[in-house]
Amino acid sequence: MTEFRGERSDGGIASSRPILGSSCARATTAAEMRYRIDRPIRGRWGARIIALDPDAGEIVARIAENPWGSARFYTLAASVAEVGDGGSESVTLRPVGAAANGHRPSLLDELDEADIVVMVATTGTDHAAATIIGAACTVRAIMTAGLVIGEYVEVAETVAAIRPHARVIMVSGDEHDVIDVLTALRA
């Protein structure tokens, strides 16, 4: 503890009072930072990772084998040729990894408890699916991210297709980036 002596406006010395380390400049020392509350914060509860093309599906299937929190992983059960009247109903998903059970849930079912949707893509991506997923997330205030795996020149078309529908896009030549992003997001 340090001692503080304040000067009163009438020129006298105010009463001395001790200042705790946590309430002065020492609050930022390593010793004081040890008192940071160390209880887990619940945080993210609903990451949905959706592969938008066959190559991305293989990546997502591999990644789904890792231990995750509440994240769920999907490929598209069928390609979506165009953004038609069916809207969100036209996207059905195939769970992969631990959640794979032959069930083909609809996009809307899986967005019910989602707080982020990560779209993983390479080349030959289903643009219509990206549009529908992005729109469904926007309506439900669900964060979207697009992770595009490949060299930029090869995936430029995919990036352009996803750009309007993903608040964050990362282009990377390394599929391990998907794991790093999901880990950082506590998926």
Add this chain to the structure above:
Amino acid sequence: MLRAEINELLTQTGPGTPMGEMFRQYWLPAMLAEELPDDDCPPVRVKLLSERMVAFRDSDGRYGLIDEFCAHRGASLWFGRNEGSGLRCPYHGWKYDVTGQAIEVPSEPDNSTFCSHVKLTSYPLIKIGDLLWTYMGDPEKQPPLPEYEFATVPADQTYTSKRWQECNWLQAFEGGIDSSHVSFLHSGGLKTDPLFKGAKGNQYNMDDLKPYFEVADAEGGLFVGARRNAEADTYYWRITPWVMPCFTMVPPRGDHPVHGHFWIPIDDENCWTYSFDYHPVRPLSGDEVQAMRDGHGVHSANIPGTFRPMANKDNDYLIDREAQRRGDTYSGVKGIAMQDASLQESMGPIVDRSKEMLVSADTGIIKARQKLKKAIEALRDKGITPPGVDPAHHRVRSAAVVLPRDASFVEACRDDLSVREGVRQSSV
């Protein structure tokens, strides 16, 4: 969230640590050239990457960066006499040249060869622009000299300052690629700072507080693009380059000078923040330089004779709650530099990243950590030179541009993001 062992890997830069070895692959700013203004001027203590050294400029104008402590009894050579082409320990008169070679040991016989066997560790110290740069790695692998544009334009087009930041280098650097904080923490400065205000892009910044982000690999590091609505059919892009390990540039505003930073580890709990402003094609005006000296823009007002900011943790960064309430400043702390530093230092000397809760807007930070980790492992396991060592990687620029909504910044701004001699920065 980052596992504790990876946090340690990225934040520890002392000798023998993997990240320390990676930093030692690069030319790094060691000090401002103005700290050694004259031949035979007083020496300066320098600590970098947890190594204590002393820098001096000898009678012949040569710069030296050598072990701070005399080989004889371990006295600090900061007390030394800089005279006759060497630095002499005042304790017993041992004298060293700029390479750390002992050149006089007065207690030995006149023709003794003793001193030829005494050599302190030394590193090269070279002036480029406003900075003295050093390379602390294996002399056999010394790379070509740095070619950052701010350091190679004519002297009247550039200005560099330095401040002590009381936290690990990584959390300070991560602020440099975190575009999403600008619309909040620095919002006051966009309206009032003489080195920021008046640009059309500022309005785009203020009108759209939820930017979209795009992160793309670059040869030397990354480009982080932040996209906001501009006009009905266009987006306003602010593109931040990162050159590994610790150089970033802030996207420009109007015709204001372009600024950026280096974050150089002093030790694991302190770093030097070097902040520069330069204009690629014109001299800085007197008003601009005065504003920089006064601590505007990315610079700080320091305690005279030191590099410690006047607003620091001992005085709670002179936080002004009334200014915060009025909205003059968003946090109540004055100045862009100290707005950043106050919050980064508040995280503690080395932030515990295992407790953090990142969001997808932090993808640039996530990717940067991953690139650092991969480069460390490639160097350690295979001896691969990391990105950012090659001077070609230094010749990047930041950019602030308005593009059609369907344009990719990576493709549309390829030229804007490269140094083009005689061409001004791309800025709105």
